[in-house]
Amino acid sequence: MAALAPPVATVRTAVRRALAGLTGDGPVLVACSGGADSLALAAATAFVAPRSGRRAGLVTVDHGLQPGSAERAGTVAGWACEQGLDPVDSIAVTVDGRPGGPEAAAREARYQALVDTARRHGAAAVLLGHTRDDQAETVLLALARGAGPRGLAGMPVRRELAGVPLLRPLLDVSREDTRKACAALGLTPWEDPHNADPAYARARVRADVLPALVAALGPGVLENLARTAQLLAADTAALDDLAATALADTRSPDGGLRVDGLTALPAAVRTRVLHAWARELGASPAALSHRHVVALDALVTHWHGQGPVHLPGGLRVARRATRLTVVDPV
Template identity: 40%
Template sequence: MVRFAATHPALPLAVALSGGADSTALLLACAERWPGQVHALHVHHGLQKAADDFEQHCIALCARLALPLHVQRVDARHAGGQSPEAVARDHRYEALGALAGQAGARTVLIGQHADDQVETILLALSRGAGLRGLAAMPAAWTRGGVAYARPLLDVPGAALRAWLRWRGEAWIEDPSNASEQFTRNRIRARLLPVLEAAFPQFRTTFSRSAGHAAQAQQVLDEVATQDLAAVGLPPRISAIQALSRPRQANLLRHWLWVSHAVTPSSAQLTELLDQIAACKTRGHRMYLKVGGGFVQREGAAITWHPPS
């Protein structure tokens, strides 16, 4: 049977059901562990022709299991310059939050597993990510007032599929998973088999490293919160300059994210740090593109503004 990480979610709970093997296995395991307390949530993204088949599969599965299913359709298409993955993710979680409210569910479980976690770590490495990216996917978090959890992060994807086959359960394969135009799919198809052969315990060790990164990032966030309280809002330039450059970088990332939901690129952050270091006179001007807007000097402080 599927053995997922020890969890004691608030009941009733909901499972995000795509119709794939991972979410199908999670739904079955939860329905057996908490009978009468489980709802299924399905988000129809409208991004591919097979989306209707996903929905019909979920309807048939939940009808057979006598589980309540809640479905919401969204338009997850992205505009120019937007990340398709980020747009789809935002729409998905907005819909899941709404569906959880309809179901009266206090927790939403997501079926991502150990292979997904490794793929996320490798994807972060390929992009030169920092600690936040290397921390990969958290096992539990809150978004929009809804509690979420990923109880399968210690379970290999192959184990879930083997369990479903043993039970005689069917699932839907997303056709887009076979396309190697996506970096994550290339990692899955090419790198994971090599890692499996060379380092059979790679899922456990990679997950351990992600946990270390998450702990370190938590410390950095706590330091940044203290530093931001000290430099004020908007941040005073002289107070920023009193910090070491790595601590300045940590503070500025934190300020941009918590105050403006902006993530600077490495090049943008480096230029901002250089400008702050050079800001020694009252006449020094600053106007830098950061994220989708601009950081500029206003008197003794710096501010961020969206594009006009």
């Protein structure tokens, strides 16, 4: 018997660990574009899942943004059926007309399709093929935006979207290993031209910034960036727990917040309380920015009689004596 190629073993081990923590008896669905990362993930899941007593399927999303995309999605679906994956779905989505830029619109359409498909099949989780390299890129992009700890925490290993668990088993696996795993298994990945298109910030980071960092600082920089995200994710989760408790403790009977309770909190917890409260009031998470939270915080820590803070959604928050409260719009 030929020895198992180490990259194949690496990807299979990552999948085995991810499946070990799942509950429920529904299938797992691999989101697969046909690229090296998701193809290696799908092949590993097809091997590991049945041996773990769980069914595994695949869903591929056709964004309709490139010539031949429907045929390519059909090829991925056909390969999945040959591997014994079941169920297998190819979903066409419409990207045009969605808010945000092309990347954001495509991502929204893709995740909506994944969640809808997972619900239809009663899936226990959807597996995503993001790697350590993707995480490093995400951290660098967050740094460039001036993001706080939440942004620098990168992509989580697990999160829920509309009640569907999304798992990223490969965040500790390099992109090089997924390519080598595909080669060892005789699989030919699809190369997405968008990944090399300099019109996209992530493509520029991938082609220019990360190679420059590796050249200057050594190959360990990718792992270190991903580890930074992991450490910040743990810290952020702990601070979020503290903030949730503090939000409950500082509420006033009318639904506002008590200034004395807020003043006693460390700044890192207090700003999280204000951010969570603003979202609770109805401020859009996408539109709620750092400057809004700073303005709310100034009502607590730098009070000099200033007027209300205007939040997204037409909300106005003012300080009234010893509490923060929503006031009617003018």
